[in-house]
Amino acid sequence: MTLAVLLVAISWQVAVDGPLLGIDPAVRDAVRQLRRTLHSTLLNHLGVALSDLGGGAPAVPVLLGCAGLAAWLARRNGRPRWWTPVPVAVAAAVLIPLLVVPAKAWFARPGPFDLPLAADQWGWYPSGHTAASAIAYGTAALLLARVLPARSARQVGWTTAAVCLGVGAGLVWSDFHWLLDVLASWCLSGLLLLGLHRLLPRLLPETRA
Structure with missing residues (x-):
């Protein structure tokens, strides 16, 4: 419920250009000042590298690879419907652009440089890279958690959360x-x-009914 309320509230403020959007330039200016103060090339490269992890090129192959691994482990363990992780992963991969692209086009929000959108741009809201990383890596983690020991599943979960953050x-x-x-995008994901x-638990049960 909290995630849904936050998503609706933020979307409403973006749609009407509400006062909540004042948070964004304040955070942007503070981050820019911090970047200038630190003047760290390493941090700047790290920021770009982390951002790139949200692209479809790394996120979707990781999702499909983890789904294949989960299916193989489920089959090895004698799980019913062991093949389920693969179609779930494909559905998640297809769902990302279906949710994000229409929203970007509808809200048509300019980016942090406050430049007007070009004719071929969709807009910045919501963040596609954030959604892609959270949905793809999160789905991969949930699929693996169904077939891994509890300790390994927790480690995968914490690692996934750290990557998405x-x-x-x-x-x-x-x-x-x-x-x-x-x-x-975090709320939506x-x-x-x-x-x-x-x-x-219904799609990939541990034992036959």
Whole structure:
């Protein structure tokens, strides 16, 4: 419920150019000042590298690879419907652009440099890289968690959370996205992953009914 309320509230403020959007330039200016103060080439390269982890090129192959591994482990362990992780992963990969691209086109929000959108640009809200990383890596982690021992599943979960947080931080640090773009995508992704978390015990049961 909290994720849904936050997503609706942020989307409403973006649609009406509401006062909540004042957070974004304040955070952007603070980050820019911090970058100038630190003047760290390493941090700047790290920010870009973390941002790139949210692209489809790394995220989708990781998702499909983890789904294949989960299916193989499920089959080895004699799970019913062991093949389920693969179509789930494909559905997640297809869902990312179906959710993000229409929203970007509809909200048509300019980016952190406040330049008007070009005719071929979709807009910055919500963050596609944030959504891609959270949905792809999150789905991969949930699929693996169904077939791995509890300790390994927790390690995968914490690693995934750290990577997704890193992607969001890298996008804001590098001026690729407003903070609220990132937060909204986390809310959207969180809702989808919570739904998948509840469905997976039925889709990939441990034993036959």
